Amino acid sequence: MKLYGALLSPFVRKVAIVLAEKGLSYEPRRGGPGTTDPEFLAVSPFAKIPVLEDDGFTLPDSTAIVHYLDAKYPEPRLIPAEPQALGRTVWLDEFADTILAVAGIKIQMSRIVRPRFLGLPVDEDTAREGEEEMPRALDYLESIAPAGGWLVGDQFTLADISVAVAVRTAEFMGALGDTASRPRAAAWYERVKARPAWQDVAAREAALIARALPDRAGA
Ligand SMILES: N[C@@H](CCC(=O)N[C@@H](CS)C(=O)NCC(=O)O)C(=O)O
Structure with missing residues (x-):
């Protein structure tokens, strides 16, 4: 199996964590903004x-990929079958991809990817737009984060992975704000980060950051 793209992308990180949760290994391949x-x-x-x-089958898009992986490699199931749990998992994946991650990507693309990888000037207007969008997305997360356990019922699902990888981008860009003001979201995020699959991917991402962006190590 090959996975194209760097772990700095929340969407690549999502797929990497799903693969790790399922105990599947892959060969990382280059790809992403500026790649020729x-x-x-x-x-x-x-x-x-x-x-x-x-196996010779190629598929773009993190959500499409995770649906494919969950159907082909069902252990452990990350997309529940029960209708309400399924609907909520799909919604939270969508919220993560189109609202929370988009805010973080605006900041990361503008302040990191453009100047450091594309040779383009920093785009402060877009970065500030992302910063302005972030609190509403994080407040929503605080409103749905459970006191214990996971975002959908009592099962760890794609919803936890998709939202956490987008939170990670906000964290990397210093855009999480005052985490003490969102204690349930912060505690839930710590629970996700304690999982072995997360730690495995985080270690590989840290190595990449140390190589490509040494001044951001530890962010
Ligand atoms: N909905 C897609 C989003 C993919 C996406 O936008 N990836 C970004 C990196 S974070 C990208 O490749 N951007 C390059 C471009 O838009 O040219 C997914 O979930 O995979």
Whole structure:
């Protein structure tokens, strides 16, 4: 199995954690903004990351990939079958991808990816837009975070992974604000981070940051 894209992307991180939760290994491949590698461009129709390759089958989009993986490698199930739990898992994956992660990506693209990887100037207007969008998304997370356990029922699901990887991007960009003001979200995030799959991916991401962005190590 190959996974195209760097772990700095919340969407690549999402797929990496799903693979780790399922005990599946993969070969990391280059891809992402600015990549001209023909191998990547051949598998990614819109030059976006992630893309998964499995047994000759290629698939873009983190959500599509996770649905594929959960169907093909069902242990452990990360997308519940019970209708309400399924609906809520899909909603929280969507919230994470289109609201929470988008706010974080605006900041990360503008202040890190553009100047450090694309040779473009910092885009402070877009970064500030992301910072302005972030509190409402984090307040919503605080309103749904359980006192213990996971976001959907008592089962660890794709919802926990998708939301946590987007929180990680906010954390990396110093955009989490005062975590003490959102104690339930903070405690839930710590529970996700304590999982072995998360720690495995976080260690690989830390190594990447140490290599590519040494001044951001530990962020
Ligand atoms: N909905 C897609 C979003 C993928 C996406 O936008 N990835 C970003 C990196 S975080 C990307 O490749 N951006 C490059 C571009 O838009 O050209 C998913 O879940 O995989």
